[in-house]
Amino acid sequence: MIVMGIESTAHTFGVGIVDNGKVLADVRSRYIPKKGGILPREVAEYFSSVAGSSVREALASAGIGIKEVNAIGIALGPGMGPQLRIGASVARVISAKYGIPLVPVNHAVAHIEIGRYVTELKDPVVLYVSGGNTIITTYVEGRYRVFGETLDIALGNLLDTFARDVGIGPPYIIDGNHVVDVCAESGKYIKGFPYVVKGQDVSLSGLLTAAENYARNGKELSDICYTLREVSFSSVAEVTERCIAHTNKKELLLTGGVAANKVLNKKLEVLSSERGIDYRPVPFRYAGDNGVMIALTAWFEFQSGITIRPEDAYIEQRWRLDEVEIPWYYLMGQGS
Amino acid sequence: MVLFDGSRILKGIEGFDLIKKGAESEIRLGTFLGEKAIYKVRLRKAYMHHYLDSELRYSRTKKEARIMMSIKEKGINAPLVYAVYPSIGLIVMEYIGAPSLKDLLSSNSEKVLGYFYEVGVLLSRLHSMGIVHGDFTTSNVLIKGGEIFLIDFGLSEFSSKIEDRAMDLHLFRRAILSTHPSAFERGFHVFLDAYASHAKEADEVIKRSQEIELRGRYVELRRRSKWNMHSL
Numbered sequence: 279m280i281v282m283g284i285e286s287t288a289h290t291f292g293v294g295i296v297d298n299g300k301v302l303a304d305v306r307s308r309y310i311p312k313k314g315g316i317l318p319r320e321v322a323e324y325f326s327s328v329a330g331s332s333v334r335e336a337l338a339s340a341g342i343g344i345k346e347v348n349a350i351g352i353a354l355g356p357g358m359g360p361q362l363r364i365g366a367s368v369a370r371v372i373s374a375k376y377g378i379p380l381v382p383v384n385h386a387v388a389h390i391e392i393g394r395y396v397t398e399l400k401d402p403v404v405l406y407v408s409g410g411n412t413i414i415t416t417y418v419e420g421r422y423r424v425f426g427e428t429l430d431i432a433l434g435n436l437l438d439t440f441a442r443d444v445g446i447g448p449p450y451i452i453d454g455n456h457v458v459d460v461c462a463e464s465g466k467y468i469k470g471f472p473y474v475v476k477g478q479d480v481s482l483s484g485l486l487t488a489a490e491n492y493a494r495n496g497k498e499l500s501d502i503c504y505t506l507r508e509v510s511f512s513s514v515a516e517v518t519e520r521c522i523a524h525t526n527k528k529e530l531l532l533t534g535g536v537a538a539n540k541v542l543n544k545k546l547e548v549l550s551s552e553r554g555i556d557y558r559p560v561p562f563r564y565a566g567d568n569g570v571m572i573a574l575t576a577w578f579e580f581q582s583g584i585t586i587r588p589e590d591a592y593i594e595q596r597w598r599l600d601e602v603e604i605p606w607y608y609l610m611g612q613g614s
Numbered sequence: 615m616v617l618f619d620g621s622r623i624l625k626g627i628e629g630f631d632l633i634k635k636g637a638e639s640e641i642r643l644g645t646f647l648g649e650k651a652i653y654k655v656r657l658r659k660a661y662m663h664h665y666l667d668s669e670l671r672y673s674r675t676k677k678e679a680r681i682m683m684s685i686k687e688k689g690i691n692a693p694l695v696y697a698v699y700p701s702i703g704l705i706v707m708e709y710i711g712a713p714s715l716k717d718l719l720s721s722n723s724e725k726v727l728g729y730f731y732e733v734g735v736l737l738s739r740l741h742s743m744g745i746v747h748g749d750f751t752t753s754n755v756l757i758k759g760g761e762i763f764l765i766d767f768g769l770s771e772f773s774s775k776i777e778d779r780a781m782d783l784h785l786f787r788r789a790i791l792s793t794h795p796s797a798f799e800r801g802f803h804v805f806l807d808a809y810a811s812h813a814k815e816a817d818e819v820i821k822r823s824q825e826i827e828l829r830g831r832y833v834e835l836r837r838r839s840k841w842n843m844h845s846l
Contacts, residue, residue: 423792429826467663473670477749477769477785512662516637519659523637524753524793545661552660553635 280342281349281580282333282372283573286365287357287385288409289316291325293336294569295347296577299395302340304570305332311448315438322360329368336569349585350378351576353385355594356410362593370588381576382586385567386411386599390422391578392571393533393560395610402529402558405518405546406599407536408567409434412514414478414521415599417607424600425521426478434536436482436510440503444493454562458503459541465504468492473509478520480513507541515545522553532559535566578606620702627653627704638674638768639703646696646706656703656768671703678767679705681745688743690736691763710765712758719752719794719801729755730801732762734808737782740764741813744774750782751789776815780822783809787823 280302285292289310295303307328309321337344352369355362373380390404404422406413412433414426431439437458441447447457471488474481489506493499522530530550536542537559550557564571582605630644630653642653656671658664679698682705686692693707715733718726733755740747747754748769756763771778786805790798810816 418792419795421795423795425788425792467665469665469669473666475769476781477751478788479785508663508666512659512666515661516659520637523635524751548661549659 279348279577279580280340280346281351281381281573281577282336282347283351283353283383283388283569283571283576284333284365284369285353285385285388285567285569285572286325286329286361286368287353287355288361288567289321290567291328291332291361291365292567292569292572293332294571294573295336295340295342296570296573297340299574299577301570302342303336304568305336305339306568307332308566313448315442316358318358318360321358322364325361325364329364333368333372344372344376344378347376347378349381349576349580351381351383351572351579352591353388353572354382354591355385355597357385357593357595359593359595362595366591366593370591373591374588379580379585380588380591381579381584382591383572383575383579384597384599384602385572386413387422387602387604388571388575389533389560390415390531391575391610392564392568393531393537393558395574396561396564397531397558399529399531399556399558401527402531402556403518403522403525403527404531404533405514406534407433407514407532407542408534409438409536411534412480412482413599414518416521416525416527417604418525420603420605420607422599422602422604424598425524426480426517429476429479429481430483431486433482433510433514434534436486437507437536440486440489440506443490444499444502446499454538456539458507459539461500462503462507462541463500465498465500465502467508468497468501468505471505471509473513475513475516478517478524480510480517482510482513485510511542511545514542515549518546519549519553522555528555530555530557532557533565534560537565538562578610581609582606620699620704623699623704624655624702627655636766643709649696650709650711651696652693652707652709654705654707672700674768675703675705676700677770681767681770681772682707684772685740685743685745685764690740690743691761692767693763693765710756710758710763712756712763714753715755715757716752716789716793718757719797726757727797727801727804729757729762730805731808733786734805734810735812736762736764737786737805738809738813738816741774741779741782741819744772746771746773746775746778747782747785748778750785752786752793753789776818776822777826779813779819780826783819783823784826787827 280297283294290308292306309324403416412428415422472484630642634641639656697706754766
């Protein structure tokens, strides 16, 4: 069964094609702002300029025609409206024109599912960290339940915003390393940064403010970067550990754009070996947004009978992870 | 002269039975002056910077013991504190020996729903003393012979802030929703009704807890059902 997946929730327009779980195509176009953050309308314009050619390129690299595609997965949310609309329009048009079933995919679910599929973890606690998300979740009674999350800004957002404010980014990632990581290399720990864990949630905005104040007052930037990273990663690791202890699960999956971060990986490795559980991060290739994860998730959904009519396929900017039923959860565990 | 040898104390309790490994501490069952006692040790977290780690362990241990002693005085059931050693993250306390609300919910959901009312009343009393629990989940509520004991005050604060009190409601809601979704509809509402009718400024606290839920990203603002589910 051949499934195409279209991703357009944030900065990447991606088209992936999988055939029974085997990746046939993975085309991505990433919008990189020259300065500042992401302006949704600018990205949407960029997406519409690359959409058609991305689909054609994906089909060509898979060596198939559009009529051989059995289902089209579309990430309807969560994400930014203008970008979501581009992907949704493309998917609806293809679906309607060629009579190919359309499958609605939640972007957060897709990040988890590709991680679970590729790492072969069956029933993990999941830490999902990206520019816009910091969520600790695991499957309980049919859905991914949110055990903890950030009460304000996301981990990726914290690092990017700080980098931007002190003028070391964008670009935020250079040779696979975040600029805050690079800056932190020779840094030392500064006492007194706010460490805010409330139950199983973290709050990171106070930390950002504190770091900015230190920077404004001329404190050594490498020390601030080091401490900012140390405190934020530690608090996220701690709430992850709380979820593991609370649910007693034996596996930990790290997924999402920040999953490629070496320091965060190291912390979770240490945490997992102390607790005697199996830790696996999503491979670097699938950490960031991509169309393959949408295609893969759509493949499992389609096998569970989930489709949507093109005329009903509205975007959902705030589509929450724990709203989605996961009837295929154990199907994936069986291996395919 | 060595006045205090933490490592010797920690070594001494290694022989006690490990009954639970929590997120941040090991719980061992031993004896203290002839009584059964719980030894709660906050362990070093190797994934944290050592300064941050020891700062957190010290302050949480000290605060936890202070708050336990304080609420016990005011008549809320909590383990009696026997001894505290903040520098090694150790609290020695009374052994309760009872299942948690979480344990009971997993085994016998129907009967247990009755306890939610009592838990709501108890939380309102805790809040009226100017204390918030900070990690108010079903794991931290023990039921012993129909009486409710609160444990694990590691994230507690002396606070009367609406925000902090609302956080307790939010955490409890989240705990039920994430671990026992099927008990949510009835259980949480019984709890909330009890809290609402006993707590000071209950309306404000409940309203704030709803705002906290909306602060989480991508909150479902309205119910939608548009997927076609059919078996192939």
